[in-house]
Amino acid sequence: MTPTSDTAGRDPQITPPTDGRLRDPDRVKRGEREVSYEWELGKNEDGGTRLVLLSVSHHKRSRGGSFAASLSNMTVKEMGFMTERSFAPLSAMRIGAAPVARFSATRLEEFAAGAFERLRDLYEQRDPHVHGYFQEQA
Numbered sequence: 001m002t003p004t005s006d007t008a009g010r011d012p013q014i015t016p017p018t019d020g021r022l023r024d025p026d027r028v029k030r031g032e033r034e035v036s037y038e039w040e041l042g043k044n045e046d047g048g049t050r051l052v053l054l055s056v057s058h059h060k061r062s063r064g065g066s067f068a069a070s071l072s073n074m075t076v077k078e079m080g081f082m083t084e085r086s087f088a089p090l091s092a093m094r095i096g097a098a099p100v101a102r103f104s105a106t107r108l109e110e111f112a113a114g115a116f117e118r119l120r121d122l123y124e125q126r127d128p129h130v131h132g133y134f135q136e137q138a
Contacts, residue, residue: 037054069115
């Protein structure tokens with residue numbers, strides 16, 4: 001994936017806004033058939049960075065395939081020559097899915113924007129499952 005925007009400088013230790021709005025992602029990355037939105041939650045004790053990740057991708061399993069969007073937590077740790085990424089097992093939450101006749105980069109972007117808005121709506125409606133992804137774990 002190639003990063004296309006990076007709003008560095010945001011302090012991940014800042015508590016969520018009291019107005020109940022989901023803040024903009026810290027990074028948006030785009031690949032050939034995927035888009036991901038990342039929010040930094042903070043550092044853990046071993047130097048990793050805890051993230052919330054909204055992943056949107058195209059899967060080709062049948063004729064044309066489908067777009068899918070899911071929310072998960074991930075920890076990223078830079079280790080000099082490599083990057084370690086770890087996900088909590090069975091922790092992803094489906095945000096949306098849609099069958100497509102064929103892959104289109106424009107349609108992927110539209111689907112990703114819609115998935116992001118759905119996530120924002122769920123967050124602002126105080127959905128407990130969505131809010132759980134944005135809580136700093138002890």
